Amino acid sequence: MVEYRIDRRSGVATYVQIVQQTKQALRLGVLRPGDRLPTAREVVEATAINPNTVLKAYRELEREGLVEARRGLGTFVRRSLGSVPADRSGLRARLADWLDEAHAEGLEREDMSALFRAALDEKYPEEQR
């Protein structure tokens, strides 16, 4: 079961945080098709946010076709998000190699992260929110 972590000072709208964290869980395989998302009650009891915020996030996920609400049962994952578990195609291993290389070049952790993000933004500019 996924757990949401709400950062009130991030400046990112609360419902967006839930959407993003759900998607990340889908991407990492923490959530798989058929899994049930926590109920609104469970989420708000743990995070003390307004229930409507959770529902708005779930509606957003439903609109994107990632989850579906089954009456009386809960909200369930319909499909996973694109990515295959990294190691089957060796992507993750190659990324690890790249990190070793960067480390050998004397790059700090922050430098690697900035480098990766710059390349990512150049290739796939951030989608409109």
Added chain:
Amino acid sequence: MSAATAGDTPGGAAGRSAGTPRAGEAGEAGGAAEARTAKEAAREGAGSDRSPEGGRTGGRARPGVAVLRLHRTALLVWGGYVLAAVAVLVWTVTVTADAALREQARCVGEPVCGIAATLAYGDRIGMVATAVCYGFLVVAAFAGGALFGRELENGTAHLVWTQSVSPARWLAAELAVAALPLLLGSAVLVLSFRWAWSAHRELLGTDWTFADVFVARGPATAAYCLCALAVGALAAVVLRRALPALGVSVASVLALNLVLDGFRPSLWPHVTRTARTPFEVSGSAWQIENGAVVGGRRTAELGPHLCDGTAAEVRRCMAEGDITGYYAAYHPPSHFWPLHLAETGIVLAVAALATGAAFLLLRHRTA
């Protein structure tokens, strides 16, 4: 309730999933809440972890039970007091009276004789009479202070009024729950006192006209208790603070008692006896006034023994003073009940007025 924040505790999710809801249960939850987005979602999937033992109790609120719960100590104290008074009376009428009677028998014809037991008998009966009669002062203190005053002062009353019980219903419950034991206890006290007082009249110096004996021998005892309760409630509703309400309610019922004590003989028409010669009314009568009839007018300022001497001297004296006879105004013992019931009625009327005023004021204050 749930655990701390989700992020803080790795065990949190497991703890929650243990309470995984049963499907389909969510839809019935929610009482009469308005339909809304969250509710819809709850029905759609979320489910509820409402525990099965969370069934609701049905029926109307029971403020009476709640009042008992809140004031159990006071109830126990009242019960203890009634029992103690009855015990003292029983002991006095059996053990002490025996000793006093033996003492009296010993004293017949003796010029020097201790009468300690007889005095103790009278003292103890008189003490209980005082306690039974003036118990209403303690009731007033309790009603103004602990029962209503403290609840209004510390907000317990507000707590109750926002449960499913209206202020008026709460006041009614408090009055009723307090009135019932007061009535029962008063009845026990009055009946036992009547029994004890009449058991050995020959040993008692107390008369039926004594203020405390007069009240303690009938329903006026209960009436004063109820009045003290009502006045305490009114004082508390007006002042909304325990100690001032206590002071005001005690002072008010004491004043009422003193006023009625002063007017007591006037509450029922008295008997007037006139005669040409001086006379004494029976010792058991309550004499209010006596004097001479001077020129057809009753004058209390002239005593019945103005003219002494031989018959001729008396005649002359009366003629000189224009005294045509003597009179006495009094209540015979048979007037006890009309006098007592009249006083009871007045006290109950005051109690009713105070109760009405308390309800009106409460209604005026709250929505």
Added chain:
Amino acid sequence: MIPSSLVPRGPGRSVLRLHRAALWTWLSLVAATSAALLWAYGPGHESALADALRQCPDGIALCDRTSGPWIGRYDTVSALGTIGVAHLSFLVAGWAGAALVGRELENGTAHLAWTQSVSPARWLAAELAVPALFVSAGTTVLVLLHRLMRDGGRDLAWASWYEYDVFRADGPVAVAYALCGLALGALAGLVVGRALPALGVALAAQLAVVVLGNEYRPKLWPVVSVTGTGSVDVPSGAAHLHQGVITAGGARRATSVPCDFADGPNGANGVRCGAEDGASGVWATYHPESHFRPLQLVETGAVLAVAALAVAAAFLLLRRRTAAASPPAAAGRAPGSVPADGSATGASV
């Protein structure tokens, strides 16, 4: 009684401010009682005397009958005045227990004071000293007026100097009892820590002191003992205590009542007992009216000693409580309900 220079200024003033309603109540009570006593001394007495004289033109002392509307009013007012002054100490005790100390502890005003750079001991000193000033002053005024009323109304007053209420209202013991009420009330308030129960405890304690005082009063000064063969003379106005017969062996045997009352010469009560199984005489003990003053002073001392003990106990109790650096309220806290460490928060919902 206590010079104002001894009253700590800051806390003293705050005591006055906190109990302004009580101050006004006290002042109006003293004023009302004073007015009643003064009325009974002046116009009331005059009208009652006129009533009496109308019935007894020859003089009141020999008149067996005094009644009339003004006499009735005079009797009521003077009796209520006596009762009022004699029972002031109960009012003081109840107030001190409930409002002065009990409520301040209950609602935390006391703790507020203790955190305003006033030590608990100084707070209690101010709590006691300021009311003591007003209580002493007011009671003294009332006692003086009561004496005035009784002295002026000797020709009409029926109550004797040794009757419980009269005795307690007619001299310095009135002030002593009032101060004792204050001290006992404060102690009860400290011990109980809650207004309404403290009220009950304070009243009960004061009642005990007053009842004991009434009971042991005759023993506070040596009694006068007289013996006679057939009768003894007890002077008029004396407080007659005990009497009995002297047996042939010389032993005194008490009897609960004088065996025979007879109006002796000069209005004195002669106690005459017939010869009874070899009695050689009779005896009686009494306090003459001249003992009023020594009895008052000894009882005043005794009651003030009780008050001092109560005050000392209050200070000791306060020191023991506050030395532990925890407010009195914490004493009653259930064990385990307060978490010992910060990790488990007691107040969580």
Added chain:
Amino acid sequence: MSEETAALKAVGLGLRYRRRRGHVLRDCSFRLPAGRVCALVGPNGAGKSTLLSLAAGLIRPTEGTVHVLGTGPAEARERFAYVAQDKPLPPQLTVAGTLRLGADLNRARWDAAAAGRIAYAHHAPDGDRSGSLDPGARIRSLSGGQRTRVALALAFGKRPELMLLDEPMADLDPLARRELLGALMGEAAEHGTTIVLSSHIVTELDGACDHLLLMGGGRVRLAGDPEELVAAHTLLTGPARDLTGHTVVESRGTDRQLTALVRPGGPPGDDWRTAAPSLEEVLLAHLRNPGAPDLVTEGTVNP
């Protein structure tokens, strides 16, 4: 969505204590739709407690009316819960006795399990129950936070449609605040309970409330969805200029530079740098400027 029934509605509501002391609450008109979680914020003495007492029917307004759940407070008594600021409880009862008191007084609605969860279930991470309440403990012996918990247990046990909570967080530690908010949100999620919480700290309710009532000087200054309220305001910074056309809430600055919080009446000129204010900035600006016009967003005004 049921916009017809307001959980709480005030029309010209006012209260004053005798003539000489003036108004405690003056001409309050607003409506709170059912199902909302409403933060009632404002400085001390703003009239928050008075408003809640009026809604709870504990006092009678001197002017105007207040409707609770579509009816008067007295008629709605069984359907709302109220927790007063000082959390009054009978000191002589035990915790369990207090809950039984609640059961006796709310027989029609009482949910013993819901009350017990609030009072007794204290989930420390390692199962430590030292912080949970002893049912046999007397109310008198409890700490402020523990008493708050019992008072809230009474409110939850009633299973109300509307909760009126006056400063419920004041005595609680941060963890307990979070747990209380969580429990309240759970109640709202499952039963659609309308919740009104008063507080003078708005940040602690951030994210939890979807409605806001700002009180100041006995008036309702702002009412509505906090996001809408914030969106209606803009922070303008620029050379001192004319601000006509905009509703100015607050403006501060020197001759050369001016910072103003406005409700824009149109697109601001190019000289202005614009920024979105935070909710706290909007609230504080209104409190600092009692003369600024009140704002009640649509949907929350009385029809």
